Amino acid sequence: MKNIQSVRGMNDxxxxxxxxxxxxxxxxxxxxxxxxxxxxxxxxxxxxxxFTQSIGDQTDIVEKxxxxxxxxxxxxxxxxxxxxxxxxxxxxQHGLIHNRQIRLWYMGPMFxxxxxxxxxxxxxxxxxxxxxxxxxxxxxSEIIRIGERIWRELEINGLTLEINTLGSERSRTAYRQALTxxxxxxxxxxxxxxLRRLHTNPLRILDNKNLQIQxxxxxxxxxxxxxLSDERKHFESLCSSLDRSxxxxxxxxxxxRGLDYYSGTVFEWKTDQLGAQSAICAGGRYDxxxxxxxxxxxxxxxxxxxxxxxxxxxxxxxxxxxxxxxxAYMIDLTDSFEITTQIAEKLRDQGLNVVEHCxxxxxxxxxxxxxxxxxxxxxIRGQDEADSGIIQLKHLREEKPQFNVPVEDIVGQCLxxxxx
Ligand code: ATP
Ligand code: MG
Numbered sequence: 001m002k003n004i005q006s007v008r009g010m011n012d013x014x015x016x017x018x019x020x021x022x023x024x025x026x027x028x029x030x031x032x033x034x035x036x037x038x039x040x041x042x043x044x045x046x047x048x049x050x051f052t053q054s055i056g057d058q059t060d061i062v063e064k065x066x067x068x069x070x071x072x073x074x075x076x077x078x079x080x081x082x083x084x085x086x087x088x089x090x091x092x093q094h095g096l097i098h099n100r101q102i103r104l105w106y107m108g109p110m111f112x113x114x115x116x117x118x119x120x121x122x123x124x125x126x127x128x129x130x131x132x133x134x135x136x137x138x139x140x141s142e143i144i145r146i147g148e149r150i151w152r153e154l155e156i157n158g159l160t161l162e163i164n165t166l167g168s169e170r171s172r173t174a175y176r177q178a179l180t181x182x183x184x185x186x187x188x189x190x191x192x193x194x195l196r197r198l199h200t201n202p203l204r205i206l207d208n209k210n211l212q213i214q215x216x217x218x219x220x221x222x223x224x225x226x227x228l229s230d231e232r233k234h235f236e237s238l239c240s241s242l243d244r245s246x247x248x249x250x251x252x253x254x255x256x257r258g259l260d261y262y263s264g265t266v267f268e269w270k271t272d273q274l275g276a277q278s279a280i281c282a283g284g285r286y287d288x289x290x291x292x293x294x295x296x297x298x299x300x301x302x303x304x305x306x307x308x309x310x311x312x313x314x315x316x317x318x319x320x321x322x323x324x325x326x327x328a329y330m331i332d333l334t335d336s337f338e339i340t341t342q343i344a345e346k347l348r349d350q351g352l353n354v355v356e357h358c359x360x361x362x363x364x365x366x367x368x369x370x371x372x373x374x375x376x377x378x379x380i381r382g383q384d385e386a387d388s389g390i391i392q393l394k395h396l397r398e399e400k401p402q403f404n405v406p407v408e409d410i411v412g413q414c415l416x417x418x419x420x
Contacts, residue, residue, distance in 0.1 A: 009114070009122030011308075019324060024311055027153050028107065028127050035146055037103040037129055042086035044109065048076040054085035054289060056260025058201040065112040079111035084261070084286065084302060085293075087130050092295040101133025107307075119277030119309050127310075128283075130302035132290065137234050140265045140285065141241035143301050147269055147281050148247050150305075156313050159280060161247065163267040164255040165235040166203075167227040169288055172263070175226040176202055182220050189216055206254045222253060231264070238265060261286040265301065273316060274309055281305035327352040327418055329370035329396075333363060333382040339407065340381055343391070346411045352418070371396055377414060393417065 006012060013021060032039070048068050055061050067079040080086055083106050091097045091104075107127045114120055129146060131139050144161070151159055166172055180202045183190065190198065194205045194213055206217060224232070242249055249267075257266045266284030274280075283303025290298040328347055332340040337356075344354045355373050357366050363382070370378040380392040391410050394402040395417075405413045 007122065009116030009120075011121060011123070020311055020315060021307070024154065024307065024314060025107065025127075028105075028150065031146060031149055031153065032105040032129065034149070035103070035142065037105040037131075040087055040090060040104045040106050041108070042080075042083065042090050042106070044080055044111075045077050046080055046086055046089070048078040050085050050089055051078055051081060054088070054261055054293065055082070056201070058197065058204070059259055061112060061259070065114055067111050067113055081110055081112045082259075082304060083108070083110065083126060083128055084130060084259075084289070084304070087302075088132075088290055088293055088295070088300070091132060092290065092293060097132050097290065097295065097298050101131075103129070103131045105129045117276070119274050119306070119312065121308060125307035126304045127307055128302060128304035130300060132300040133298055134301070135287070135299040137238040137241060137265075140234075140238045140301055141245070143283065143303055144238075144242060144247065144267060145245055147303060147305070148245070151269075154310075154314050155318055156310075157317060158273065159269050159271050161242075161249040161267060161269055162252040162255050163238070163242075163249050163265065164252050165224075165227070165231065165265055166256065166263055166284075167223055167231050169263060171226045171228060171231060172203070172223070175221065175223045178221040178226070179203070179205075183216075186216055201260070203256045206256050217254075224253065234264065257282065257284060261289040261292075263287045267303070269305075271309075271313060274312060277309060279306070280309050280313065324374070325353060326355050326373050326375040328354045328377045328379055328414060329373050329375035330354060330356040331363070331366045331370060331378055331380045332357065333366075333380075334386045339386070340379070343379065343407070343410055347414060350411060350415055352414065367394075376418065379410065379414070 051066060052062050057063070061081045066081055069077060071077050087104060087106060091102065096102050105128065108125060109123050110126050111123055113122055116122060129143060131143060167175065180198060183194070183198055183202060183205065187195065187198065189212065191208070191210055191213060194208055197204050205213065208214070239249070255266055255268060262284045264285035264287060267282070268279055269281040270278045271280055272278065281303055283301070285299065285301045287299040290296070290300060330340045330344050341356065344356050347354045355375060357369060363380070367378060376395070376397050378394040378396055380394060385392060385404070389407050390404045391407055392402055393405050393410070393413060
C-alpha cells in the first residue's frame with residue numbers, strides 16, 4: 001500500500017522549524033500590544049458569497065484560487081483565502097464597530113489553489129492588522145509604521161516600500177471611464193487577459209507584466225489627475241508623515257493591488273531576496289467595504305503579511321534561534337520510577353523544563369539521550385543512590401565534577417546550580 005503524503009502545497013511545520021516561528025510570532029504579538037491592537041480569530045471556513053462579494057469576482061483569488069465545496073446541506077462554503085472579509089463580517093455581525101472604532105490583528109492559515117513554488121503555497125499563513133473607523137492619514141501612517149517596526153525588531157534589512165493612492169470611489173469611476181476609453185482605442189494591441197479585464201476590471205491592466213502592454217500604458221491617463229484636492233491632501237499628508245518617521249518609500253502609480261475592495265492609500269513591502277515571490281506585506285484602505293457588506297459607512301485600513309516569506313527572510317538574515325531549552329534530564333536505573341517522577345514534578349513546579357527518560361535502558365544509552373535532548377543537567381538515580389537516599393547530579397554542558405545530593409535537597413541544589 002502506498003503511504004499517504006500531505007496535499008501538494010500544504011506543508012508540515014516540523015519541530016526544528018517551529019522554534020523560528022515561535023520567535024517571529026512572539027515579536028508580532030508584542031508589537032500589536034505596543035500599538036494597542038486586539039486579536040480576533042474567525043473561522044477557517046466561510047460562506048462562499050462572502051469572498052466573491054468582498055474580494056470581487058474578477059480577481060485572481062476568486063477567479064481561480066479558492067477552495068470551494070458544497071457541504072452536506074448543499075451550501076457553498078470556501079476555505080478562507082485571506083482574512084479582511086472575515087474580520088469585517090465578524091465586526092458587523094457582533095456590532096464591534098457600531099458607533100465606535102477598533103484596532104484588530106489576526107494570524108493564521110489561509111488557502112489559495114495556486115501553483116506551489118518557493119514562497120507560494122496552497123496553505124500559507126498570514127499575520128494582519130485592521131483599523132476600522134478612522135478616515136485620516138494618521139492611521140495609514142500608523143499601519144505602515146507597524147510594518148516598519150516589525151522589520152526593525154526582526155532585524156530584516158533591504159525591504160522597499162511602494163505606496164500609491166487609488167482615490168475615492170468617485171474619482172476612480174471617472175478615471176476608470178477615461179482608462180477604458182483610452183484602451184478601447186488600442187484594443188487590437190491588447191493581450192487576452194487585458195481584453196477580458198477591459199470591461200470588468202480595467203485598473204488591473206495597469207499591473208499587467210507584459211512589456212508590450214506596459215509600453216501602451218506609458219501614454220495612458222493618470223489617476224492622480226482625476227482626484228479631488230482632499231484626496232490628494234490625504235496622500236500628501238501620509239507621505240510627509242513617513243518622511244518625518246524616516247521611512248523611505250517609492251510612489252508607484254501602477255500599484256493597484258489585486259483585490260477589489262481597496263480605495264485610497266495602497267502599499268506593498270517588497271524584497272529582492274526571495275526570488276520571484278517578492279511581496280512580503282501588502283495593504284491599504286478599504287473605505288467602502290464595510291458599507292457594501294451591510295454595515296454602517298465605516299472607513300478602514302489594514303495589511304496582511306505572508307509568514308512563510310517573512311520567516312524565510314529572517315532565516316536568511318537573522319541570528320540562529322536557540323532550540324527549546326531543557327534544564328534537567330531524569331535518569332533512573334532502579335526498578336521503580338516513582339521517586340524520580342516526584343522530583344521531576346517538583347522541579348517543574350519551580351519553573352524548570354524537565355524530560356524524564358522513559359523506557360529504561362543502560363546508563364550509557366540514557367546519558368546519550370540526555371545529551372541529545374540539549375539538557376544542562378542529568379539527574380542520575382541508580383540502585384546504590386536509591387539505597388542511600390541520594391541523586392547524582394551531572395553537568396552535561398560544562399566540565400564540572402559530578403556530585404551526590406540528598407533526595408530532599410535536590411530541587412534546591414538544581415536551582416542553585418542552574419543560576420550560579
Ligand atoms: P502575490 O502577488 O505574491 O500573489 P498577493 O497580492 O496575492 O501576493 P495578498 O493577497 O496581498 O498577496 O496577501 C498578502 C501577503 O500574503 C503577500 O504579500 C504574501 O507575502 C503572502 N501570500 C499571498 N499568497 C501567498 C501564497 N500562496 N503563499 C505564501 N504567501 C502568500
Ligand atoms: Mg496572489
